[in-house]
Amino acid sequence: MTTLTKPRPGLHEDPTRPLALLLRDVTKTYDGAHKTLDHVSLQVPRGSFLAIMGPSGSGKSTLLHCAAGLDSPDSGEIRIGGTDIAHLSETQRTRSRRSRIGFVFQAYNLLPSLTVEENITLPLRLAGTDADKQWLRSLVDRIGLGDLLHRRPGGLSGGQQQRAAIARSLAARPEVVFADEPTGALDSGTAAEVLDLLRDLVDELGQTVVMVTHDPNAAARAHATAVVADGRIDQYFDRPTADELARRLTHLRGARA
Numbered sequence: 273m274t275t276l277t278k279p280r281p282g283l284h285e286d287p288t289r290p291l292a293l294l295l296r297d298v299t300k301t302y303d304g305a306h307k308t309l310d311h312v313s314l315q316v317p318r319g320s321f322l323a324i325m326g327p328s329g330s331g332k333s334t335l336l337h338c339a340a341g342l343d344s345p346d347s348g349e350i351r352i353g354g355t356d357i358a359h360l361s362e363t364q365r366t367r368s369r370r371s372r373i374g375f376v377f378q379a380y381n382l383l384p385s386l387t388v389e390e391n392i393t394l395p396l397r398l399a400g401t402d403a404d405k406q407w408l409r410s411l412v413d414r415i416g417l418g419d420l421l422h423r424r425p426g427g428l429s430g431g432q433q434q435r436a437a438i439a440r441s442l443a444a445r446p447e448v449v450f451a452d453e454p455t456g457a458l459d460s461g462t463a464a465e466v467l468d469l470l471r472d473l474v475d476e477l478g479q480t481v482v483m484v485t486h487d488p489n490a491a492a493r494a495h496a497t498a499v500v501a502d503g504r505i506d507q508y509f510d511r512p513t514a515d516e517l518a519r520r521l522t523h524l525r526g527a528r529a
């Protein structure tokens with residue numbers, strides 16, 4: 273079991289716990305006045321599962337997009353496995369994203385014309401890297417997709433599609449998987465299965481997962497939760513219960529009303 277260290281002033285790095293993701297003083301402004309991200313610092317050790325929660329409009333998606341190199345911050349440092357991606361050119365960032373980052377979306381984002389197998393290996397083809405067949409085989413077996421490889425996404429349940437999307441996110445053995453509301457379109461039973469799978473991939477494979485969610489029950493499956501409010505880290509919870517998180521969010525929503 274991994275333990276997350278809380279962000280400390282100065283973000284002192286523990287050399288025995290390599291960081292998969294580090295954000296230091298990240299600021300992002302869209303309209304030139306209001307800071308969507310206001311000096312956000314965060315550290316995510318390799319092999320840990322961090323949830324990000326917060327009221328609507330608090331900056332969660334912007335944080336995820338900057339951390340994943342989909343968007344660039346105005347200032348600050350963002351390191352994925354030691355490489356600062358905040359100051360790369362657009363082309364370099366795209367290349368880095370393809371090899372170092374996996375994505376899981378609420379709407380699965382599988383290509384309907386491709387089979388499950390073709391969807392899973394698409395990131396490798398885009399990155400121009402050879403498939404590690406042994407890794408892919410073990411991944412497909414672990415995620416339980418063996419019987420579905422030649423099917424197309426349209427014929428699969430939501431849970432099956434999300435499992436295929438999770439396999440796709442891991443195909444290139446990324447440093448970090450970013451999941452944006454991965455259970456938002458699923459019923460509660462299927463959502464619990466998908467969250468169990470993500471948690472198992474962290475605990476068994478040492479994968480690092482950062483997940484944005486509105487659901488305190490989903491966040492409680494992570495090792496820790498960063499609550500964002502008004503573009504800042506409001507509070508950091510180590511192994512919170514769903515009730516603790518729900519109470520904090522209710523408080524924040526009340527404070528904004």
Ligand SMILES: Nc1ncnc2c1ncn2[C@@H]1O[C@H](COP(=O)(O)OP(=O)(O)OP(=O)(O)O)[C@@H](O)[C@H]1O
Pocket residue numbers: 302303308326327328329330331332333334335
């Ligand atoms: N591309 C953009 N252009 C202009 N403003 C933006 C852009 N993206 C986000 N914002 C603004 O930044 C703020 C934070 O948005 P963001 O989507 O990050 O919040 P969120 O916490 O993910 O919200 P939600 O939970 O509703 O998805 C909002 O005020 C939003 O309008």
